Amino acid sequence: MAANGSMVIPGRAWSVEAAMGHCVIWPGAAVPALPADRYDGRAYARELVELLAWGVERGINGIDILHGERGGYADPGGLLLEDEACRLGLPFAVGGHVGHCFPAWIPAAVTASRPELCRVDADGVRRPTGNLCTADPEALGRALGMLSMLHDRHPAARLLQVFPDDVVGGSWCHCARCRDRSPVAQYATLVAAVAGVVEARRPGTQVGFLLYHDTLSGLPEPAAVGVSGFLPPNVYALFAPRERCYAHAIDDPACPRNQAYWQHLVRAASLFPGRVDVFEYYGDTILWHYFNVAIPAVIAADLQAYHRLGVREVQALAFGSYSVWAHGANLAAFAGLSAGQAADPDTAVARYASERYGHRAADCMVTYYQALAAAQCGYLSMCDYPEEWTCDLRGVGPASPHYSAHRERVATARAAFAGLPDLLAAAARHGGGSREAACLHAEQVSLENARTELDLLDLRLAIGERATAGGAGAWTEAETAATVAARQGQWDLAQAVPAEIRGQAFGALAP
Ligand SMILES: [Zn+2]
Numbered sequence: 001m002a003a004n005g006s007m008v009i010p011g012r013a014w015s016v017e018a019a020m021g022h023c024v025i026w027p028g029a030a031v032p033a034l035p036a037d038r039y040d041g042r043a044y045a046r047e048l049v050e051l052l053a054w055g056v057e058r059g060i061n062g063i064d065i066l067h068g069e070r071g072g073y074a075d076p077g078g079l080l081l082e083d084e085a086c087r088l089g090l091p092f093a094v095g096g097h098v099g100h101c102f103p104a105w106i107p108a109a110v111t112a113s114r115p116e117l118c119r120v121d122a123d124g125v126r127r128p129t130g131n132l133c134t135a136d137p138e139a140l141g142r143a144l145g146m147l148s149m150l151h152d153r154h155p156a157a158r159l160l161q162v163f164p165d166d167v168v169g170g171s172w173c174h175c176a177r178c179r180d181r182s183p184v185a186q187y188a189t190l191v192a193a194v195a196g197v198v199e200a201r202r203p204g205t206q207v208g209f210l211l212y213h214d215t216l217s218g219l220p221e222p223a224a225v226g227v228s229g230f231l232p233p234n235v236y237a238l239f240a241p242r243e244r245c246y247a248h249a250i251d252d253p254a255c256p257r258n259q260a261y262w263q264h265l266v267r268a269a270s271l272f273p274g275r276v277d278v279f280e281y282y283g284d285t286i287l288w289h290y291f292n293v294a295i296p297a298v299i300a301a302d303l304q305a306y307h308r309l310g311v312r313e314v315q316a317l318a319f320g321s322y323s324v325w326a327h328g329a330n331l332a333a334f335a336g337l338s339a340g341q342a343a344d345p346d347t348a349v350a351r352y353a354s355e356r357y358g359h360r361a362a363d364c365m366v367t368y369y370q371a372l373a374a375a376q377c378g379y380l381s382m383c384d385y386p387e388e389w390t391c392d393l394r395g396v397g398p399a400s401p402h403y404s405a406h407r408e409r410v411a412t413a414r415a416a417f418a419g420l421p422d423l424l425a426a427a428a429r430h431g432g433g434s435r436e437a438a439c440l441h442a443e444q445v446s447l448e449n450a451r452t453e454l455d456l457l458d459l460r461l462a463i464g465e466r467a468t469a470g471g472a473g474a475w476t477e478a479e480t481a482a483t484v485a486a487r488q489g490q491w492d493l494a495q496a497v498p499a500e501i502r503g504q505a506f507g508a509l510a511p
């Protein structure tokens with residue numbers, strides 16, 4: 001039974017990357033590859049199973065298992081999670097970033113002798129990279145063959161996600177047959193074909209249509225193909241507003257950036273009536289890095305908006321124990337609010353704080369999370385960046401007049417962060433067992449790492465400011481070295497946090 005004033009979204013799911021080892025973490029600066037000894041795939045798989053159990057207790061009722069770049073072959077962690085979902089009777093989806101695999105599906109020996117199977121880039125060059133030529137019967141057939149094998153390997157999956165290589169500017173085909181068709185039209189060709197194949201093999205299976213970057217901004221186009229019945233009814237939109245503003249709700253009329261995303265979603269809801277899912281980033285290690293982001297009030301407002309629009313399912317991306325450490329208040333708020341177990345964000349956070357830090361420290365921790373939310377609002381604000389500026393907190397984007405104002409907001413946030421350690425110290429005085437003390441200490445480390453992250457964000461914005469003014473856009477050696485040293489410091493500091501709290505995804509953050 002939903003509490004008063006709360007809502008229940010039919011589908012509320014974790015969305016997880018089944019393996020972290022492949023994640024490319026740090027754009028801009030040249031950083032070393034992930035050291036092998038910082039990531040244990042089996043330990044990560046166990047974390048995902050624990051995360052699922054933790055979520056189910058809080059009302060999570062499904063899971064999307066993103067299998068990453070494995071040529072369509074499932075990661076062992078994903079299979080373990082799939083078994084667990086079956087045991088719990090939870091619906092689950094598979095697939096994910098299969099677009100990165102398209103080149104792997106046509107062996108290099110084949111494309112070497114028959115380059116016509118490769119896509120043509122904007123300069124007219126055949127490329128064995130990116131997406132495929134959907135106008136080529138053999139290339140499309142090979143993709144369908146691989147995707148139907150993937151589908152067959154997961155006989156209990158209710159939905160197949162087919163994420164293309166979705167980059168701004170597209171990595172689709174510019175051959176004579178494709179050049180007049182936008183990225184979204186080419187992607188729709190693939191998804192429609194896949195939807196037909198899976199429906200024939202296992203009736204009732206659904207397929208996701210990712211609305212993200214090129215396939216989001218190109219959204220008006222599938223209206224035409226949708227009306228003509230081009231996309232079958234078993235295709236569900238997956239709205240992924242990754243570069244939205246997280247200082248404000250998705251439908252906030254005062255945030256121009258979110259308004260643009262919201263209008264895309266409203267349009268999607270009319271094109272895919274009753275068939276829109278949302279992929280949210282409330283626990284995204286990659287997007288937020290070492291920031292201990294806590295935005296339960298924004299999440300509450302988001303969920304109200306998604307609920308009003310009739311969204312079928314909202315998913316929150318999470319990366320195992322690290323996401324609970326760094327973004328646990330978000331995940332708890334997402335689960336509790338969307339399931340109707342909590343009527344407001346403070347109630348959801350209070351329950352989370354009580355369970356994690358002990359009931360005597362809970363009030364102090366609720367105060368801490370409120371202060372953290374207020375302090376971080378400035379640096380999370382992306383309101384004024386235009387929609388085509390598709391960057392985020394991790395890197396420096398293209399020239400923009402907004403970097404200077406953003407740096408000022410970072411400075412304000414840094415000043416506000418100075419008061420946060422005292423709030424944690426107050427919580428620590430309320431004691432608790434050794435487990436609660438370890439969690440509190442971990443929160444202190446997380447806060448310290450976030451303060452370093454603010455310095456690094458300021459550095460990245462300064463580089464963007466310099467490039468915008470006509471100076472060098474590339475990182476200097478000193479800037480790269482300072483970033484690498486700061487990251488090493490964050491890593492060193494985190495070694496005092498027990499591995500089961502820290503999680504494997506933390507180790508996947510390089511260097
Ligand atoms: Zn083509």
Ligand SMILES: [Zn+2]
Nearest residue numbers: 245248255383
């Ligand atoms: Zn905003």
